Amino acid sequence: MNFHQIAGAACRALTARKDGPSLFDICDPVLLAYDGGDRHLGKFYRTALGNPALRPLLRRAGLAELRDGSRLQSLQQALTQARDDSAPDWTAIGQPVASLLDTIELQHPKPPPMPAPARVPGLSEIEAVIRTCGAHLLRSYRSNGFIPTYAAFNLIGDADVGGRELLMALNGLNARGYKNSTLLFNLARVFIARSPARDLINPPWRGIAEPMWQPMQIRHRSAYYDAFFTEALLSFVETGLASSGETEASRRAIADMVDFCLVTSKEDVRALDGTPFSVITALAPLPHPRFSRFFSQIKQELGFGIYVPDCDTTACAFSAATQAGSTDPILAQPLLDFYAGYQVSAGVNEPKVTVPLNDNIDYEGGIATWIDNLAGERPYGNDLDPTLNLDVLEVSFRNLARWNVLETPQRLTTVQRIIGFQKRLAQTGAFADPRSHIYYLPELYCAYFGRCYAAFAALPPAAQRTIDPDGAFDFIRGKVLGYVENELIAAEMNVFDAALALIALGHLNAAPASFAPALHCIISQLGEGGRRGPFKAYEWNKMKTPIRILVGGPEVTSAFVLMGLALARRALMQQAGAS
Known part of the structure; x- marks a missing residue:
C-alpha cells in the first residue's frame, strides 16, 4: 500500500x-x-x-x-x-x-494467469543477484551478530x-x-x-506469499532460522561467486549458527518410551532469542510464556549441521527412534493430534509437531504438518549410514510410513490445498519436497530401492512438478513465490526453460526492499493460532532467492556445457 x-x-x-x-x-x-x-x-x-x-x-x-x-x-x-x-x-x-x-x-x-517471458535471463544477471543476496546476509550478520527473522500479526x-x-x-x-x-x-x-x-489491516497483495508490511514486526532468533541461513550461506560458497573475504565470513557465520543450533538451543527430553534424547528447542532461553525490546516486555502478556522443542526445528538443525560437516556427538543420535514415538497410527494414536485444523488429510504415518519438555508441558497441544515430515525424511537421508537406517527394520519402517503419508497427499492433490498445511504454504511444501527429493536422489540406487520400492518419490515428483509448472509459475508471482518455484524446479530437474517466469520476476523486482535489503519481507511460515502470525524478513527473502538462483544457475550451466 x-x-x-x-x-x-x-x-x-x-x-x-x-x-x-x-x-x-x-x-x-x-x-x-x-x-x-x-x-x-x-x-x-x-x-x-x-x-x-x-x-x-x-x-x-x-x-x-x-x-x-x-x-x-x-x-x-x-x-x-x-x-x-x-x-x-x-x-x-x-x-x-x-x-x-x-x-x-x-x-x-488466487493470482491471475500471466504470459511466460520470451527468454531466460542471462547468467550475468542471475549471478549479480546471487552476489547481492549473499552480501546482504553477511552484512546483516555483521551488523547484528546474527541474521534476524521477524514476526508480524495479521489480525484478519x-x-x-x-x-x-x-x-x-x-x-x-x-x-x-x-x-x-x-x-x-x-x-x-x-x-x-x-x-x-x-x-487497512489486510490489503490485497501480488502473488501468494503475503508481504509483511505490518508496522509492528518482532525481531528474534531461532535455531530453525539459523539452520536455513546456514544452508543459504553454504549455497553461496558453493557457487564460487563469493569473494575470498565473503567465503571466510560465510564460514565463520556458519560455524556460529551451527553452534547456536546444536549447543545453545539444545534441550534434553525423554522419548515416549523413557529414553533420554537431546533435541533442539523452538526458542532458546533468554537472552539468546534476541527479541526486540518491545516484545520481550509483553510476550508473557500475549500468551507466549512457554516454549517447547519441536520435531521440525530439530530435524532442520541436524540437517544443516550435517551439511556443514559438524562432528558434534548430538548428531549420532538416531532421531528416527525418537520420532517413532510421535508417529501417528490411524485408529490407534490419532489423539496425539489434539489440534486437527487440517483434518481433511489422512494423518497415518505422519510425525506430530511439538515435543513434550521434561516437565511434560505442551502449551500448543499438538498438530501435524506435511512439510515438517519432509524435513524428517530429508535429515534421515543425509544421516542414513550414521543412523543405520537400512540395517534397522524399525527405523526403515518409520521412514517408509512417512513416505506413504506423503504419497497419499500427492494422490489426492491435498498437498496443493492450503487447508492441508498448518505452518506453511503449498508453494513452500513444493520447494521443500524438492530439497527432500535431492537428498533422496543423492543416495546409492540400491538404498533408494530399499527405501522406496514402489517408486513413491517419482510419483510425488510428477505431481509437485506439474503443480509448480502449470499453476504456480503460470500465474502472477511475487519474489518469494518465484524463489520457492526455482527451488522446486531446480531440485526436481525441470527443463531450464521453465525457469524463465520465476527468474524474470526476481530480477525485475531487485531493489524493492529499499534500505532494508534487496527484496521485501514475505511470509515464510505462519501460525494459525492464536491468530495469523507471519514469520519472515528481508534476510529470509534474500536467503531463499539466493538458493533458488544458485540452483537455476547450475542447471543453466549444465545445459550450456551439454550443448
Whole structure:
C-alpha cells in the first residue's frame, strides 16, 4: 500500500457509521478492570486489543446483530466464564464467538494467469543477484551478530480458521494463556473483517506469499532460522561467486549458527518410551532469542510464556549441521527412534493430534509437531504438518549410514510410513490445498519436497530401492512438478513465490526453460526492499493460532532467492556445457 491508500483506508475506518455494539462495548465491562479470576485474560485484552492504537480503528466497527441484547449478553457471559471459572468449558465459551466467526468471508490468494517471458535471463544477471543476496546476509550478520527473522500479526486471521476450527483450538491447546489469546483474537477478527478497518489491516497483495508490511514486526532468533541461513550461506560458497573475504565470513557465520543450533538451543527430553534424547528447542532461553525490546516486555502478556522443542526445528538443525560437516556427538543420535514415538497410527494414536485444523488429510504415518519438555508441558497441544515430515525424511537421508537406517527394520519402517503419508497427499492433490498445511504454504511444501527429493536422489540406487520400492518419490515428483509448472509459475508471482518455484524446479530437474517466469520476476523486482535489503519481507511460515502470525524478513527473502538462483544457475550451466 502507498501512503494515499493507507490514509484513505484509515480515514474510512475512523469515520465509518457504527451499526451496533463494538468489540470494546462487549469487552470493556468484563475485562478492563476486575478482581479475582484469571488475570492473564484482562492483561491480554488491554495489551493486544484494547490498546490506544487499535481503539480508534475499531471504535466504530459495530455488528448490527448484537443489538439483540441476548446475543450481546451471551458473548459477555462467555467472557466472564473464561475469566472466572477455574476449569472453563471452552466449547460453551467459544460457541458464541464461533457463530460470529462463521459470518466472515476470507479467501486464499488466487493470482491471475500471466504470459511466460520470451527468454531466460542471462547468467550475468542471475549471478549479480546471487552476489547481492549473499552480501546482504553477511552484512546483516555483521551488523547484528546474527541474521534476524521477524514476526508480524495479521489480525484478519487465517482463511482456514472458522468457527469449527476455533472450537478445535480452544479444546486442543493446553496453556490457558494460549486459549485466552485465541479466544479474544478470533472475536476481534469478526469486527475487523466486517468493517472498513479490513482494508487497512489486510490489503490485497501480488502473488501468494503475503508481504509483511505490518508496522509492528518482532525481531528474534531461532535455531530453525539459523539452520536455513546456514544452508543459504553454504549455497553461496558453493557457487564460487563469493569473494575470498565473503567465503571466510560465510564460514565463520556458519560455524556460529551451527553452534547456536546444536549447543545453545539444545534441550534434553525423554522419548515416549523413557529414553533420554537431546533435541533442539523452538526458542532458546533468554537472552539468546534476541527479541526486540518491545516484545520481550509483553510476550508473557500475549500468551507466549512457554516454549517447547519441536520435531521440525530439530530435524532442520541436524540437517544443516550435517551439511556443514559438524562432528558434534548430538548428531549420532538416531532421531528416527525418537520420532517413532510421535508417529501417528490411524485408529490407534490419532489423539496425539489434539489440534486437527487440517483434518481433511489422512494423518497415518505422519510425525506430530511439538515435543513434550521434561516437565511434560505442551502449551500448543499438538498438530501435524506435511512439510515438517519432509524435513524428517530429508535429515534421515543425509544421516542414513550414521543412523543405520537400512540395517534397522524399525527405523526403515518409520521412514517408509512417512513416505506413504506423503504419497497419499500427492494422490489426492491435498498437498496443493492450503487447508492441508498448518505452518506453511503449498508453494513452500513444493520447494521443500524438492530439497527432500535431492537428498533422496543423492543416495546409492540400491538404498533408494530399499527405501522406496514402489517408486513413491517419482510419483510425488510428477505431481509437485506439474503443480509448480502449470499453476504456480503460470500465474502472477511475487519474489518469494518465484524463489520457492526455482527451488522446486531446480531440485526436481525441470527443463531450464521453465525457469524463465520465476527468474524474470526476481530480477525485475531487485531493489524493492529499499534500505532494508534487496527484496521485501514475505511470509515464510505462519501460525494459525492464536491468530495469523507471519514469520519472515528481508534476510529470509534474500536467503531463499539466493538458493533458488544458485540452483537455476547450475542447471543453466549444465545445459550450456551439454550443448
